[in-house]
Amino acid sequence: MAVEYEVRVAGVPTDCWSDWFPGVRLKSRDEPGGSACAVLLIPGQYVSRLHGVLAQIGSLNLCLLSVKRVERRTL
Numbered sequence: 659m660a661v662e663y664e665v666r667v668a669g670v671p672t673d674c675w676s677d678w679f680p681g682v683r684l685k686s687r688d689e690p691g692g693s694a695c696a697v698l699l700i701p702g703q704y705v706s707r708l709h710g711v712l713a714q715i716g717s718l719n720l721c722l723l724s725v726k727r728v729e730r731r732t733l
Contacts, residue, residue: 661702
């Protein structure tokens with residue numbers, strides 16, 4: 659199983675987000691109630707990158723919704 663961290667942030671990601679969060683996969687997701695959020699996916703072996711992403715979220719004054727460790731099945 660592959661492990662990754664899923665970080666959810668309020669708002670819709672724009673092109674500049676890839677500059678703010680290098681090496682992180684970005685997705686947009688609709689939340690219940692109609693609001694949108696950005697989902698940042700960080701490979702599990704890069705815990706230091708997770709800490710950097712969380713620090714950057716704070717520096718940018720973004721609204722952190724959740725951080726979750728996810729195990730994905732690999733084929």
